[in-house]
């Protein structure tokens with residue numbers, strides 16, 4: 001059988017991402033973009049292209065754009081990989097750069113810790129601390145089974161589902177795009193993009209399912225589906241996000257806050273101290289900390305979760 005060609009976005013995603021990042025850098029650094037930020041973005045984009053992941057980041061950007069236009073929140077939590085690129089392209093809330101001071105008046109930039117900076121040495125304006133010093137993560141999965149970022153897992157307010165599907169249908173205009181159903185077919189848990197010139201009903205009858213409205217959808221084992229060259233994008237409605245207002249990017253919050261944020265380990269310890277059994281503490285932590293398929297450095301997941309919790313009181 002001829003090898004099936006996995007769907008690819010027609011126009012050049014990496015070129016597109018470069019342009020958008022450039023524009024977003026200008027918006028974030030209103031008085032001039034520091035060379036460190038330019039270099040970091042450039043290096044990340046090189047790695048993204050080398051991992052053949054540019055379409056995933058393009059989808060990440062387009063999903064975030066649609067959500068922001070609707071005033072709705074979409075999250076990929078730890079999936080953002082602490083990248084400057086995802087910080088710029090989406091609603092990721094944490095400037096991952098090494099802590100630095102930035103003057104919004106004259107663009108003066110200096111690494112934090114060099115001196116106790118309060119005012120700009122150039123123009124004497126008050127200068128602001130930015131950056132959480134987060135390390136880049138390009139690999140997810142477990143240590144034995146690393147997984148390069150080729151897709152994001154999205155969580156969003158429910159009214160976004162139809163709009164997100166439309167984004168994919170526009171990006172992959174020559175391809176069939178359908179919902180992915182959970183095993184009992186009660187709800188949609190993502191989107192599937194079929195290879196060009198393939199139809200779900202004719203070419204993959206084993207995966208055909210119907211949602212509660214009777215629309216055709218896909219259901220089956222993830223690796224079986226992906227073996228057929230079908231792209232799967234996990235996208236899950238999360239009622240929490242119906243209440244979340246789009247925030248200002250808090251990239252300039254005091255970096256000390258990072259130490260007050262729970263990691264898996266500290267949360268576990270705390271629950272034990274409160275009298276939870278270790279099983280109960282483990283279940284509690286599992287319910288709070290998001291971990292796609294294995295280990296993720298826990299701080300970034302915890303950061304995002306902490307932020308979501310704080311918005312929900």
Ligand SMILES: [Zn+2]
Pocket residue numbers: 103104105106107108120121122123124125
């Ligand atoms: Zn200045």
